[in-house]
Amino acid sequence: MGSLIGTLKKHARRIGISLEEYQLLVDSDQKWCYKCKQWKNKTNYSQDKSRWDALKAICKNCDYPKKDNSPSKSERIEKAKTGFAWCRGCKKWIQKVINSKWQGACTSCLAREQKKIYNENEEARFKIVQRVRARRKKTDSISLHLKNELMNISKGLCVYCCKNRATGLDHVIPVVKGGKSKKGNLVPCCRYCNSSKNQSNLNEWLAKNNIIPHEVFWILFTEEQINE
Numbered sequence: 514m515g516s517l518i519g520t521l522k523k524h525a526r527r528i529g530i531s532l533e534e535y536q537l538l539v540d541s542d543q544k545w546c547y548k549c550k551q552w553k554n555k556t557n558y559s560q561d562k563s564r565w566d567a568l569k570a571i572c573k574n575c576d577y578p579k580k581d582n583s584p585s586k587s588e589r590i591e592k593a594k595t596g597f598a599w600c601r602g603c604k605k606w607i608q609k610v611i612n613s614k615w616q617g618a619c620t621s622c623l624a625r626e627q628k629k630i631y632n633e634n635e636e637a638r639f640k641i642v643q644r645v646r647a648r649r650k651k652t653d654s655i656s657l658h659l660k661n662e663l664m665n666i667s668k669g670l671c672v673y674c675c676k677n678r679a680t681g682l683d684h685v686i687p688v689v690k691g692g693k694s695k696k697g698n699l700v701p702c703c704r705y706c707n708s709s710k711n712q713s714n715l716n717e718w719l720a721k722n723n724i725i726p727h728e729v730f731w732i733l734f735t736e737e738q739i740n741e
Contacts, residue, residue, distance in 0.1 A: 520565050544568060548575035602626070653694040655682060663733060667701040672730040673710070677703035685734045687712040697735045 518532075525535035528545055538545075543552045548571040558568040559576060569576060574585075584592070584599055592598065597606045598615050602622025609615055616623060630637050636657050643654035660682060671677045679701035686692030689712055702710075710718050719726065 517565065539566075544572075546570075546572040546575055548572070647694070650688050652688045655694050655699065659696060659699070663696075663699060664701050666733065667727070667729050670701070670727070671703035671706055672700045672727045672733065673702050673706040673724055675727045677705065680704045681707060683707050683710065685715055697733070700730055700733045 521535055521539070522532050524545070525532045528535065538552060542555045544555050544558055544566070545552055546558075551572075553572050555566075555568060557572045557574070559573055560567055561569040564570065583601070583604070589599055592606060593609075596609055596611075598609050599605075600607045600617075600619045600622055602618045602625065607619045618626065631641060632638070639657045639660070640654070643656075647654040663682060664679060667679060669679055671679045673683075680703055681701075682699045683702040683706070684692040684694065685698050685700055688694070692698050709722065713721075718724075
């Protein structure tokens with residue numbers, strides 16, 4: 514008890530009021546914020562169990578200052594009751610569509626954000642493209658890590674013609690014929706060879722076009738791995 518009184522005296526002295534005044538305010542659930550220099554209700558403070566009252570010395574507004582003029586959490590909750598939500602892109606209140614999941618921004622702003630991510634983030638762009646292709650062809654998607662690994666092995670060259678830059682990966686055994694999107698059935702190739710081969714049988718296509726694949730091809734393409 515003595516140490517608590519000493520703590521209260523210290524805080525009262527720092528603020529410049531008497532112990533009685535300080536005690537009265539504390540008993541009415543008020544707490545002094547040492548940053549904005551205001552008395553506020555204790556609900557405006559985050560927990561800090563290391564302090565005598567288990568609350569931080571500064572209020573939530575000072576502890577987590579807003580970077581812009583966006584509304585506070587309490588304002589958002591009140592607006593949500595009336596069917597409105599704050600759009601981080603438009604910086605304004607938007608009427609929410611009934612039974613739709615709000616993702617922090619309106620449809621137009623979400624589209625712009627996704628477009629920016631698609632244009633600037635190679636990994637995100639690759640994942641989106643692979644997800645679409647995998648859904649269309651009913652096969653597994655290919656990871657960017659696997660693509661880069663195969664590209665590094667072939668040094669970025671097409672393993673079929675051995676002269677053009679590889680622009681993508683080809684399924685040696687086509688997906689329609691049971692080929693998998695996995696290591697052992699994927700090889701780097703240029704746009705021309707990929708389009709020319711299409712769904713053809715490998716040996717027939719090689720013979721028809723008089724193509725001798727690079728030796729790297731036989732390292733990457735292994736029927737044993739495919740049949741696992």
